[in-house]
Amino acid sequence: MPPIDTPARLSLLPWVRQGAPSSITRTDSLGPGQPAVADLPAVLSVNGSAAPPVTVRLRGPADVVGIDTHQVVRREPRPGSIDFEPNYFASIEFDRADFPWLFTPARADATGRLRPWLCLVVVRRQDGVTLGAAPDAPCTLLQIAAPAQLATELPDLDESWAWAHAQAAAADGSAAQVGKALAGSPALSLSRLLCPRILAADTDYVACVVPTFELGRKAGLGLPITDAELVAANALAPAWSSATRLPLRLPAYHHWEFRTGPGGDFESLARRLKPQPVPEGLGRRPMDISRPGFELPATFPAGAQLGLEGALQPIGTPDAPAPWPPGTEAPFQAALAEIVNGPGLEEAADPNADPLLAPPVYGRWHAARATVAPGVPKWLDQLNLDPRTRAVAAFGTRVVQEHQEALMAAAWEQAADLQQANQRMRQLQLSLAVGTSLHTRHFVALGANALLRVGAPAFARIRTAETMPTGETLTRTLVARMADKAVPVAATSPAMRRIGRERGPLTRRVAAQGVARSPARNWVAMLNLGLVFDAPAATDQATVSAVRARLPSNITIRPYRELTKVLMEGLSGRPNFQVMPEGAPINVPAVVIMMALPDSPSAHHFRQAASEHLGRINPGRFKILRGPPVAMALDELKTTVLAQTRPRETLVALARAAVAVGAGALPPVDTPASAAVGIDTILAAPRFAQPMYEPLRDVSQDLLLPGLQTVPADSVIGLETNRRFVEAYMVGLNVEMARELLWRGFPTDQRGTCFDQFWDVRGAAQPRPDIAPLHQWADRPLADAATAPVREQFVMLMRSALLRRYPNAAIFAVPGIVTNGVRAPSEDAAAERQPAFRGSLEPDVSFFGFDFSAERATGKDGGAGYYIVIQEHPTEPRFGLDEDTPTGGASHLGIGAGPPAGLSTEGLQWGRNAAHMAGIVRQLPVRIAIHASQLVQH
Numbered sequence: 049m050p051p052i053d054t055p056a057r058l059s060l061l062p063w064v065r066q067g068a069p070s071s072i073t074r075t076d077s078l079g080p081g082q083p084a085v086a087d088l089p090a091v092l093s094v095n096g097s098a099a100p101p102v103t104v105r106l107r108g109p110a111d112v113v114g115i116d117t118h119q120v121v122r123r124e125p126r127p128g129s130i131d132f133e134p135n136y137f138a139s140i141e142f143d144r145a146d147f148p149w150l151f152t153p154a155r156a157d158a159t160g161r162l163r164p165w166l167c168l169v170v171v172r173r174q175d176g177v178t179l180g181a182a183p184d185a186p187c188t189l190l191q192i193a194a195p196a197q198l199a200t201e202l203p204d205l206d207e208s209w210a211w212a213h214a215q216a217a218a219a220d221g222s223a224a225q226v227g228k229a230l231a232g233s234p235a236l237s238l239s240r241l242l243c244p245r246i247l248a249a250d251t252d253y254v255a256c257v258v259p260t261f262e263l264g265r266k267a268g269l270g271l272p273i274t275d276a277e278l279v280a281a282n283a284l285a286p287a288w289s290s291a292t293r294l295p296l297r298l299p300a301y302h303h304w305e306f307r308t309g310p311g312g313d314f315e316s317l318a319r320r321l322k323p324q325p326v327p328e329g330l331g332r333r334p335m336d337i338s339r340p341g342f343e344l345p346a347t348f349p350a351g352a353q354l355g356l357e358g359a360l361q362p363i364g365t366p367d368a369p370a371p372w373p374p375g376t377e378a379p380f381q382a383a384l385a386e387i388v389n390g391p392g393l394e395e396a397a398d399p400n401a402d403p404l405l406a407p408p409v410y411g412r413w414h415a416a417r418a419t420v421a422p423g424v425p426k427w428l429d430q431l432n433l434d435p436r437t438r439a440v441a442a443f444g445t446r447v448v449q450e451h452q453e454a455l456m457a458a459a460w461e462q463a464a465d466l467q468q469a470n471q472r473m474r475q476l477q478l479s480l481a482v483g484t485s486l487h488t489r490h491f492v493a494l495g496a497n498a499l500l501r502v503g504a505p506a507f508a509r510i511r512t513a514e515t516m517p518t519g520e521t522l523t524r525t526l527v528a529r530m531a532d533k534a535v536p537v538a539a540t541s542p543a544m545r546r547i548g549r550e551r552g553p554l555t556r557r558v559a560a561q562g563v564a565r566s567p568a569r570n571w572v573a574m575l576n577l578g579l580v581f582d583a584p585a586a587t588d589q590a591t592v593s594a595v596r597a598r599l600p601s602n603i604t605i606r607p608y609r610e611l612t613k614v615l616m617e618g619l620s621g622r623p624n625f626q627v628m629p630e631g632a633p634i635n636v637p638a639v640v641i642m643m644a645l646p647d648s649p650s651a652h653h654f655r656q657a658a659s660e661h662l663g664r665i666n667p668g669r670f671k672i673l674r675g676p677p678v679a680m681a682l683d684e685l686k687t688t689v690l691a692q693t694r695p696r697e698t699l700v701a702l703a704r705a706a707v708a709v710g711a712g713a714l715p716p717v718d719t720p721a722s723a724a725v726g727i728d729t730i731l732a733a734p735r736f737a738q739p740m741y742e743p744l745r746d747v748s749q750d751l752l753l754p755g756l757q758t759v760p761a762d763s764v765i766g767l768e769t770n771r772r773f774v775e776a777y778m779v780g781l782n783v784e785m786a787r788e789l790l791w792r793g794f795p796t797d798q799r800g801t802c803f804d805q806f807w808d809v810r811g812a813a814q815p816r817p818d819i820a821p822l823h824q825w826a827d828r829p830l831a832d833a834a835t836a837p838v839r840e841q842f843v844m845l846m847r848s849a850l851l852r853r854y855p856n857a858a859i860f861a862v863p864g865i866v867t868n869g870v871r872a873p874s875e876d877a878a879a880e881r882q883p884a885f886r887g888s889l890e891p892d893v894s895f896f897g898f899d900f901s902a903e904r905a906t907g908k909d910g911g912a913g914y915y916i917v918i919q920e921h922p923t924e925p926r927f928g929l930d931e932d933t934p935t936g937g938a939s940h941l942g943i944g945a946g947p948p949a950g951l952s953t954e955g956l957q958w959g960r961n962a963a964h965m966a967g968i969v970r971q972l973p974v975r976i977a978i979h980a981s982q983l984v985q986h
Contacts, residue, residue, distance in 0.1 A: 057217060057218060057219065057220065057221075058215055058216070058217055058925065059215070059216045059217075059218055059221050059226045059229075060213050060214070060215055060962075060963040060966045060967055060970075061145075061213060061214040061215070061216065061226070061963055062156065062160035062161065062162070062209075062213055062214075062961035062962040062963040062964075063146075063148075063149050063156050063160065063162040063212075063213075063214065063961075063962065064145045064146040064149065064214040064230060064237075064239065065146055065149060065155070066145070066146045066230070067146075068088065068104075068106060069086070069106060069149070069150065069152075071088055072088070072106070072153065072154060072155045073155065074086065074153070074154050074155065075154060075155055075156070075157050076152070076154035076155065076156060076157060076161070076162050076163055076209075077154075078157070078161060078163060078206070078209065079206075079284075080281075080282040080283070080284050080285040080286070081281055081282060081284075082153075082154060082281075082283065082284055083153065083278065083279045083280070083281075083283045083284075084108050084109060084110055084153055084261065084263050084277075084278050084279075084280075084283035084284055085105055085106070085153055085278050085279060085283075086105070086106045086108065086153035086154070087103050087104070087105050087106075088103070088104050088105075088106065089101050089102075089103055089104075090102050090103070090104045106153065107151055108151050108153045108165075108263070108278070109151050109152070109153075109165040109259060109260075109261045109263050109264035109267070109284075110261075110263040110264065110266070110267050110273050110277075110278060111151065111267065112151055112166075112259070112264055112267060112268070112301075113186040113187060113267055113268055113270075113299070114186060114187045114268075114299075114301055115166075115257070115301045115302060117302065118143070119142045119143050119144060119147060120140060120141070120142060120143075120302060121141050121142065121143050121238060122140070122141040122924060123138075123139070123140050123141075123255070124136075124138060124139045124140075124924075124926060125138065125306045126306070127304035127305065127306065128304075128305065128306065129306040129307065130306070130307045130309065131307070131308070131309030131310075131853060132247070132306050132307065132308045132309060133308070133309065133312070133313040133928065134247040134248060134249045134251075134308045134309070134311055135247075135311075135313055135928050135929050135930065135931045135933070136247075136313065136926055136927065136971065137242050137243055137244055137245070137927045137928045137941075137969065138168065138170050138242075138243045138245065138247075138253070138255050138306070139168065139240055139241060139242045139243070139926075139927060140168055140240070140241050140255070140257060141238050141239065141240045141924075142238060142239045142240070142241075143234060143238060144238075144239060145214045145215075145216070145230055145237040145238060145239050146214070146239065147239045148164035148165070148166060148212040148214075148239050148241060149162055149164055149165070149212070150165070151165040151264075152164060152165045153284075154284075156961075159960055159961055160960070160961035160962075161209040161210075161961050161962070162209055163208050163209045163260060163284075164208060164209070164212040164241070164260060165259065165260060165261060165264060166241070166257055166258065166259055166260060166264070166301060167203070167205070167208045167211065167212070167241060167243075167257070167258060167259075167260045168211070168241040168242065168243040168255060168256070168257055168258075169190075169201070169202055169203060169243060169245075169255070169256050169258055169298075170243045170245040170247070170253050170254070170255045170256075171190065171192065171196075171201045171202075171253065171254050171255075171256065172196075172201065172248075172251060172252070172253055172254075173251075173252035173253060173254060174195075174196055175195055175196070176192065176193040176194050176195050176196035176294075176295075177190075177191070177192055177193075177196050177201070177254065178190075178191045178193075179191075179254055179256070179300065179303060182269075184269075184270055185268065185269050185270045185299060186268065186270055186299075187268055187299045187300065187301060188299070188300040188303060189269070189297050189298065189299060189300065190254070190256050190258065190297070190298045190299075190300045190303070191295055191296070191298075192294060192295060192296045192298075193294050193295035193296075194294055194295075196294075198288065198290075198292060198294055198296060199290060199939070200939045201939070202288055203243065203244060203245070203940045204940065204942065205260055205286035205287065205288065205289065206286070207942065207943045207944070208260050208286075209961070209962060210244075210943050210959065210961070210962050210965045211241060211242040211244055211962065211965070212239070212240070212241050212242075212962055213239070213240055213242075213962040213963050213966045214230075214237065214238070214239045214240070215237065215238050215239070215240060215925070216229040216230055216236060216237045217229055217236045217237070218236070240925075240966075241257065242927055242966070242969075243255065244940045244941035244942075245939065245940050246929075246935050246938060246939055246940065246941060247308050248308065249308055249309065249310050250307070250308060250309065250310060251307065251308050252305065252306075252307045253305065253306055253307070253308070254303060254304075254305050255303060255304055255305070255306065256298070256300040256301075256302070256303040257300065257301045257302040257303070258287065258298040258299065258300060258301065259287050259298070259299065259301075260286060260287055261284055261285065261286065261287055262285040262286065262287050263277065263278070263283065263284075263285075264287065264299075265287040265297075265298060265299060267299075268298075268299020268301070269297060269299055309853065310849075311931065312849070312853070312931060313928075313930075313931055313971070314850070314853075314854050314857070314920040314973075314974050315920075315931075315971075315974040316930070316931040316932075317762075317848060317849060317850040317853065317854075318850060318918055318920075318974055318976045319976070320762040321762055321763070321764050321846065321848055321850070321918070321976070321978070322762060322763055322764070323763070323764050323765070323978060323982040323983050324759070324760060324763035324764070324765055326362045326363075326765060326767075327755060327758035327759060327760075328758070329754075329758065330362060330753070330754070330755040330756075330758055330759065330765075331357060331358055331360060331361040331362050331365065331753060331754055331755065331767070332355040332356065332357050332358070332754055332755070333355070333356050333750065333754040333755065334353045334354075334355065334356070335353060335354045335355065335356040335435065335436065335439070336351065336352070336353055337352050337353065337354055337376065337380060337435050338351050338352045338353075340380070340384070340435065342383055342384070342387055343383065344379060344380065344383055345379045345383075347375070347379075348375075348376065348379055348380070349373060349374075349375060349376060352373045352376045353373070354370065354372065354373075354435065354436055355370050355436075356436055356439065356754070357436065357754070357770050357772070357773055358750070358751060358752050358753045358754045358770065358773060359741060359744075359751070359752045359753070359769065359770055359773045359774060359777075359806070360752060360753045360767045360768070360769060360770065360843055360845070360895065361767060361768060361769075361770045362767060362768075363766055363767060363768050363842075363902040363984050364902075365768070365770070367831070367833070369434065369436065377422075378422065380435070381422035381423075381433040381434075382422055384432075384433055384435075385419075385420055385421065385422055385433055387406055387407060388406060388407050388408070388409050388420065388432055388433075389409075389418075389419040389420065390404050390406045391403060391404040391405075391406050391409075391418070392409065392412070392417075392418025392419040393418075395418060396418070408783065408787075409428070409432050410428075410431055410432055410438070410441045410779050410780055410783050411427070411428050411431065411432075411779050411783060411822060411825075412428070413783075413786065413797065413798040413799050414779075414782075414783075414798075414799055414801075414822035414823045414825065415427075415428040415822075415825070415827075420432045420433055425829050426827045426828070426829065427775070427827075427828060427829055427830040427832075430829060430830040431775075431776055431779060431830055437772065437773075437776035437830065438776075440751075440773055440776040440777045440780065441776045441777065441779050441780030441783070442780060443744060443747060443777060443780065444740075444744075444776075444777045444778065444779065444780025444781035444782075444783075444784060445780050445781075445783070445784040446747065447740070447743045447744060447747065447781060448781060448784040448785050448788060449784065450743070450747075451743060452788055455736065455785065455788070456788065456792055456794075458734065458736065459734035459789060459794060459802075460794070462732075462734045462735070463732050463734065463794070463795075466732055466795060470795060472703075473703065476699050476702065476703050479695065479699055480695050480696060480699050483695030483698075483699070484694075484695050487690075487693065487694060487695055491503075491690060491693065492690060494686075495686075496682035496683050496685065496686040497572045497573050497682060499685075499686050499689055499690070500535070500540060500572055500680075500682060500685060500686075501540055501545050501572060503689045503693065504540035504541070504545075505542075506689070506693060507525065507526035507527045507530070507537075507540070508525055508526075508527045509525070510525060510526045510688065510689060510692045510693075511523050511524065511525050511526075511692075512524070512525075512526065512529065512688050514529065526685070526688075526689075529680075530680070533576075533679065533680045534575055534576045534679045534680060535572055535575050535576045535680050536575070539572060539575055540572070573682075576679050576680055576682065731795050731796055731797050731800075732794070732795060732796065732800070733786075733796060733799075733800020733801060733802055734789075734794075734800075734802055735801075735802060735804075736802055736803055736805075737805055738805070739805055739806065739807055739808035739809070739810070739885075739887070740777070740778070740781060740803050740805060740806050741806050741807055741808065742808070742887075744777065745889060749889045749890065752887075752889065753767075753845075753889070756889060756893065759845070759847050759893070760847070761847055761848070761892075762847065762848050763846075763847050763848075764844060764845065764846045764847075764848075764916075764978060764983055765844075765845045765983055766842065766843070766844060766845075766902065766905070766906075766980060766983030766984040767843040767844075767845050767895070768841050768842060768843055768902055769807075769841065769843060769897060771831035771833070772830055772831040774806045774818055774819070775819060775830055775831055776830070777806065778803055778806060778818065778819050781802070781803045782801055782802055782803055782822055783798075785802045785803065786798035786799075786800060786802070789802075799822075799823045801819070801821040801822050804817035804818060804819050804820075804821070805817055805818055806818040807884070807885030807886075807887065807897060808885050808886055808887050809884060809885045811882070811883065811886060812882060812883065812885065813882050816884075820835075841897075841898075841899075841900065841901045841902060842897070842898045842900055842901065842902050842904075842905040842914075842980065843895050843896065843897045843898070844859075844895065844896050844898075844916050844980075844983060845893065845894075845895045846893070846894050846895070846896075846918075847892055847893050848892060848894075849892050850918070851888075851892075851894045852892055854920065854921070856921040857918060857919065857920060857921055858917070858918075858919040858920075858921060859883060859886070859896050859916070859917070859918055859919075860880045860881060860882050860883065860916075860917050860919075861880070861883075861898050861900075861905075861914045861915065861916055861917065861980075862874045862876075862879055862880055862881070862914065862915050862917055862977070863879055863911075863912060863913075863914055863915075864907065864911075864912030864913045864914065864915055864979065865912060866912050871912055871913075871979070873915040873917065873977040880917075881898055881899070881900070881914070883896040883897060883898055884897050884898055884899045885897045896916075898914075900914065902980075902984065905980035905981075906979075906980045906981040906984050907979075907980075907981055908981075913979055913980055913981055914979075914980050915977040915978065915979050915980070916977070916978050916979075916980060916983070917975060917976070917977045918975070918976050918977075918978075919973070919974070919975040919976075920973040920974045920975065921973070922973050923973070925970055926970070926971045927966065927969045927970050927971060928969060928971050929941070929948065929951065929969065930951075930971075933948050933950065933951055934948050934950070935948055936948075941969075943958075943959045943965070944959075946958060946959075947968070951968070953968050954967065954968065956968050
């Protein structure tokens, strides 16, 4: 039979036969008048020679005593469900596409009808219905006895062919593609049994897979079956009929239990939703301010009230808070300011006085202010002097106090290594104090020569930047720089320092010979001066005379170009180093200073070319003749060494290498009393990402939306968020959490923002915080849209049992499109806007916020607006009838009576075969779209 093609490219087939059963030629009579076995002729060939034909008998329903549970791939409803839709049919799916007809000893008739060897029954839990094991039966037994009625509990087996079908997922509905799917991967095909029982609401049921033929029933009960029964004329008699007497025992190959919920499926519940105007008083409740607990002027009006808002409010509510009753704002805020400013004023007057206990100034540490003033348009003053926002902040305080143990446990978990790190920082702070004192007393006082000798061990770790002759800036260590300078690295080695120290044995022996040693002309200074003199490239005669006048008599000046001659003299028997007997007079040799005396350009270019030539053909000789090294600038060297050995520099670098600071750490604050030094105690602010509207909802749902009880059932309403409420509540949360952290010894300066998420954004594509860090609010007004984070503005509120019954329903927004003057929702999946946040309130209220304004949502900005889409989650195929479909009081949907009134067959033929019946009763996912303008009614 040609398959019935359905949406989603699923093809439903009335039957499937594969393998040897597909060769059965006897047509199913749909009645008992045929044998229960199928004999097929078989011809075998051995080595190319045909053997005598034999008759093969296929297995039939009398051979089955149970089924493999691995064949079951899905059950609808799920076992143990308690809210199955009463207007849907129970079903079970098998892995094999031919499983329901595998043991049916017949083939389908001309219309594609073929009875399965098993069926699905759904029996109500009641007296007389039992399910359990029996010692003499190979499988579980279902027994139906009085007072249960057989005609009510079991379907008509004459129509069993209508409730078993196969399914194939093919590229299209053609026979070739469906055949390819059936022969391909097992995941592309399955078989399914339906039970057409009309279920009652809020009722317990047992679903069982049982045999449809009497021989199958006897086999499942373990009763003997003779060969004569297999080939009898009525061998395929049904397992029960209208004439069957109770009690009836049936083998249950597979079974599960479930319970139906109240009436209504997704479609019916969604169709009940109606846009409603905003009820009077929704979003605000009265707040009496005439008795605040502190003294007010006698002229203050009795019974004065303000409107306490919630986190959600009707669209169009003014951004500014509602005005105060006449004559109440100034005296109330003046009296309140006097109370809350008391501690700050006392501290300013006498910093050493005992602290004064008073109501808190919410956000004082974040705003760096201890007092507030009436009439000032800054968030700190507005929040603390308006009883509406102070009350909301106090609710944040209450939430932290109720959950303080769990919050502190989470805070310490986030800062597991904080105490150890701060101990290391305190040690580094002690090192800084001691090191700074030693550095100032012992290093800064040293001369340049002495510092070069003392600081030499650190030269390999001190890097400086220098400009090369080519103009390139090169960063090298001092050791690398000394490699081409007059003072070699070895001159500053520990051995040389021991030999040449000013009070050492060598100095004492030289002094005994009558040679006085000058502290300023030690070996470092003389090496730096004797081998190289830091003179201009072309020194004139006046400069040479000035230099010679300040040199000792044993030092001579010779031109740089005579370097070769001086070196050759030293190598030809006139060494500059001699060993003298102890006590003998010392002959101090002359020291030669090579200076770049005036030179001609031609000579300069010649020597440059000669140097390059020698460097290529004889690098060793070139190293000797490459010229005198450059003298070191000792004063500059001293400045560099002192700068890079300052304890503040070195200890800060050590702290950064030893302690890694995460995003939750707070930067130190520079104050006149204590400036930040880089190794300050680490202050941290734990972060809690959970949506904080939930604990506030648990305190009172009226805080989120006052007047919620006025919203009628099965209604949808458009709202918007109240930024003033959200910010005031989040300030209260963070202030109280900072106080708790300080009380528990957590290192904090109370400026951290521990909570920045009010709404539940866990399902959003790009979650963003609801508030910026509090210490960055500066002096902006409370709920200032220009400086606060861009957040959701349009909210859809829905009061219905829909989401309680279908929590995985998809809620999103799509833009409207106008075509030929008709507005319709866009079908472009890329244009879908997911909710920025979502939430729920008891018992059946859900809300969804979107990141666009109410004007844009409703189309008041000149556009086509947005549709809010409520879509049933796509699942595996489900079957049943629409709610309120008339069934005439029958317990099962019958084929012979024709389709129920009002049931659309969608072009299929009622009662033709199982594929047509499955296509008629299949329930497709539902989607409804409501334009946002319908949600805004006043």
